[in-house]
Amino acid sequence: MTSYAQTVCPSAPQLADLVPYDPKYLPADAFLSANENPRDVDEELRRQIMRALREVDFNRYPDPLANNLRDMIAEANGVSRDQVLVGNGGDELLFDIALAWGGPGRKFLNMPPTFSVYENNAQLTNTEVVSVVRDENYDIDEEAVLARVAEGDIDYAIVTSPNNPTGRLADEQFILKLLESTNALVVVDEAYFEFSRKTIRPYLERFENLLILRTFSKAFSLAGVRVGYVLGAPSVIREFIKVRQPYSVDAVSQAIAQVIYENRAQFEPGISAIIAERSRVFDELRRIAKVVPYPSDANYILFSVPQAQRVWQALYDRGILIRDLSGARHLEDCLRVTIGTEEQNNAFLDALRVVLADLAREQLQN
Numbered sequence: 115m116t117s118y119a120q121t122v123c124p125s126a127p128q129l130a131d132l133v134p135y136d137p138k139y140l141p142a143d144a145f146l147s148a149n150e151n152p153r154d155v156d157e158e159l160r161r162q163i164m165r166a167l168r169e170v171d172f173n174r175y176p177d178p179l180a181n182n183l184r185d186m187i188a189e190a191n192g193v194s195r196d197q198v199l200v201g202n203g204g205d206e207l208l209f210d211i212a213l214a215w216g217g218p219g220r221k222f223l224n225m226p227p228t229f230s231v232y233e234n235n236a237q238l239t240n241t242e243v244v245s246v247v248r249d250e251n252y253d254i255d256e257e258a259v260l261a262r263v264a265e266g267d268i269d270y271a272i273v274t275s276p277n278n279p280t281g282r283l284a285d286e287q288f289i290l291k292l293l294e295s296t297n298a299l300v301v302v303d304e305a306y307f308e309f310s311r312k313t314i315r316p317y318l319e320r321f322e323n324l325l326i327l328r329t330f331s332k333a334f335s336l337a338g339v340r341v342g343y344v345l346g347a348p349s350v351i352r353e354f355i356k357v358r359q360p361y362s363v364d365a366v367s368q369a370i371a372q373v374i375y376e377n378r379a380q381f382e383p384g385i386s387a388i389i390a391e392r393s394r395v396f397d398e399l400r401r402i403a404k405v406v407p408y409p410s411d412a413n414y415i416l417f418s419v420p421q422a423q424r425v426w427q428a429l430y431d432r433g434i435l436i437r438d439l440s441g442a443r444h445l446e447d448c449l450r451v452t453i454g455t456e457e458q459n460n461a462f463l464d465a466l467r468v469v470l471a472d473l474a475r476e477q478l479q480n
């Protein structure tokens with residue numbers, strides 16, 4: 115043990131029982147755990163990216179607001195530059211939401227089980243979390259949410275559509291009712307919207323309290339580069355600009371994201387393939403005894419299975435990494451598999467059948 119000449123005083127009290135976000139990324143043959151795109155950026159696009167990177171001045175700070183990329187995103191979405199903000203992945207923007215709309219004495223309405231980062235951000239910023247738990251099918255308890263916001267004390271709510279990790283879209287009529295019934299900032303997290311092909315964007319002009327979050331990490335194969343964005347009212351974007359890190363989106367990421375966004379039509383066939391595979395994997399999972407998959411509008415499927423933790427480990431021992439959620443609240447017995455290539459999906463399904471047959475045999479012997 116080091117004997118320090120001076121020790122350090124305790125960190126901020128809200129960190130005491132905070133568990134850091136851990137994606138549990140381990141080496142594997144098939145990575146089906148982090149909802150990434152199984153197809154990497156292709157060779158021709160990579161060459162284009164390399165050419166763009168040659169023009170980057172490494173000694174200069176990047177454009178703080180990534181205005182070129184911002185303009186491209188604005189144009190594609192039929193909005194103006196001041197309605198767009200680019201961030202260091204959606205994750206940075208989620209933290210900015212807690213900084214700008216949360217804080218001591220303020221309240222965040224959460225609909226668990228959902229993306230755990232929301233609750234961590236609230237805790238970090240001393241924001242009170244008000245939870246309205248989803249029903250047994252993991253659909254939002256719409257009446258309970260509307261009743262809770264009617265109390266008038268919620269500062270922001272996040273509706274994840276499609277929801278991670280459970281998979282389903284939120285109902286559009288419900289989102290509209292929520293937007294009408296509260297002046298809280300209603301964030302619709304559309305990180306996976308390219309796989310559902312549904313967006314709440316047409317309502318941006320009608321609701322100042324609507325903010326949409328999107329990412330380049332999923333459909334656009336760019337999880338390693340860290341680019342996300344929000345669309346919202348200029349008045350809301352202005353508040354985000356006050357709390358964000360000035361140079362959070364580096365020049366390299368900006369250059370790469372611009373090439374990808376210009377060529378985004380090229381990702382369409384890959385997205386369609388994932389949607390088709392999602393439906394096939396769902397049907398196959400339904401045919402496996404004791405496995406209950408939940409319908410999904412995203413690029414992953416949540417399923418419950420007895421002895422989930424052992425099943426996860428046995429799959430991992432066979433080189434297949436999926437996400438074990440069985441230790442999380444409201445997700446007992448649940449695992450989540452990302453839709454990969456046809457080959458990866460088959461490797462997962464074959465391994466799952468073998469693992470479950472082994473476990474069944476073991477039970478008969480006992």
Ligand code: PMP
Nearest residue numbers: 203204205229278305329331342
């Ligand atoms: N929202 C949801 C629902 C997510 O699942 C993720 C990624 N896991 C994000 C936002 C953030 O993604 P990124 O930081 O890679 O843009």
